[in-house]
Amino acid sequence: MQTITAVKNLSTALPVKRSLNTDKTEALPTPMIYGLHKKIIKVCIWVNIFLCALQITENPIKAVRAMKKLKQLRDNSREGHSILKYAKVDNKYYYSLNAPGWPSKAFSKYIVNNIKKLDPLSGPLTLDTIVFGVTKKCGYQCEHCFEWDALNKPETLSRENLLSIVHSFEEAGITQLQLSGGEPLNRLDDIIYLLKNIKKETKVWLYTSGYHLTEERATLLKRHGLTGIIVSLDHWMPELHNKFRGMMNAFEWAEKAVANARKNNLVACLSLCATKEFISRKNLSRYAELAKGRGISFIQVLEPRAVGHYAEKDVHLSERQIAVPEDFYITYNYNKDYVNYPSVLYHGFYSRRTGCAGGGKYFLYVDTDGDVHNCTFCRHKLFSALHDPIEENLTNMLKGGCSAFINSCKNVEQ
Incomplete structure (x- = not known):
């Protein structure tokens, strides 16, 4: 978790490109991050997901398998496309309205819930x-x-x-x-x-x-x-x-x-x-x-x-x-x-x-x-x-x- 925190702190110092003014109203800075900044955050998020999977499975091999299943579900919904950008607001990163921002306890809980959905025997039903x-x-x-x-x-x-x-x-x-x-x-x-x-x-x-x-x-x-x-x-x-x-x-x-x-x-x-x-x-x-x-x-x-x-x-x-x-x-x-x-x-x-x-x-x-x-x-x-x-x-x-x-x-x- 110290590694995640260190990388997150580094990411906050990365520059965010500004959007051009395309309207008569004064344009606001874009909240979107991409390129290297996004790649660093993506690695941090997947480390977080692995730790959540490990918490449930208590086995690194099973944790990796659970991560692959999650990725497959995501790829199916996006027809194999990979996300190119996240929104950064108030030092949280968002890739969807349907998922809490990272890093947060809510995000980790969301991941745990969705890993549990892959295994009907893992415990009570969860709702996002x-x-x-x-x-x-x-x-x-x-x-x-x-x-x-x-x-x-x-x-x-x-x-x-x-x-x-x-x-x-x-x-x-x-x-x-x-x-x-x-x-x-x-x-x-x-x-x-x-x-x-x-x-x-x-x-x-x-x-x-x-x-x-x-x-x-x-x-x-x-x-x-x-x-x-x-x-x-x-x-x-x-x-x-x-x-x-x-x-x-x-x-x-x-x-x-x-x-x-x-x-x-x-x-x-x-x-x-x-x-x-x-x-x-x-x-x-x-x-x-x-x-x-x-x-x-x-x-x-x-x-x-x-x-x-x-x-x-x-x-x-x-x-x-x-x-x-x-x-x-x-x-x-x-x-x-x-x-x-x-x-x-x-x-x-x-x-x-x-x-x-x-x-x-x-x-x-x-x-x-x-x-x-x-x-x-x-x-x-x-x-x-x-x-x-x-x-x-x-x-x-x-x-x-x-x-x-x-x-x-x-x-x-x-």
Whole structure:
């Protein structure tokens, strides 16, 4: 561990290349690291992974075998491509929104959990992440909202209920908590309450429209342990994003949220619902330029699903349309010409190759009533996170699988 610390200290002194100003707004320094800096950190991370594997297997040969299995799973999801860049924020290195930053206790726990998943006899089931809708309140009228039917109704979960649910999933091994809604900033005091009372190694992210994420609020959230924000931004053109969100100045608030997050060393990410109307190489390229100029670490690409406000609507992408964001994902992640651009996460890309990560396999969704679903798009209550036993129901979730995956996540227009 002294070697890892020494190399990490050396890495913090390495220069980070700055991105060019590609927008009228003053560009922020890129959080991306690559080249020698990235290679050094990669070695450190793999040493950490080996030590985690050794902790479980108590045998160096078995530890190496476990590492190879992890690598194979990763390679399958990326079609053999190797990561060229990491995001560095507040002296932590991130290669995915789905993994805690390195170095941290949460990262080591995440690796241990995933090694255990390779061996069903290794112990209790483990879960990486829960996405938790903590409020029904929202002033926006978003075109694609999956919680549309619940919006702006009376809250059913108290702050004590929220904490009880999170504690239950912490016992199931989660390392990451992603707070959603509604607009979670409408329950800012309750989020602070959660941050104060959950385990320190549980890393917390906030899904937000950015509305009223002032610098003061960003400072408060950072002070109490928030890791990062995932800001919904659905177009690079302000007027089209505002229209999609049903809120004047939605684009302006999203930009302010990102700037305030960056000022406070929060990881800043953008989440895009890639609709039929948006999908084009030009739009994705302009979106990436905007994200780069704002100092964004990750761009998350989501495909529209016929749930919530999109229920019974013709929103699924065709195979021809899907080819565009898939090319975007490969180009901006694995082409050396784009190493100082944000990394791209595209769940549709992974699920079509390695299966759905939801349904308790790696993550699940807890809605604003405390009910558990396979994911945010598979709207079928499986059990109550507030009243039902977690471990037994997680086992049942895994056995049942994500039934909606076949009919929704894999199903595209021909």
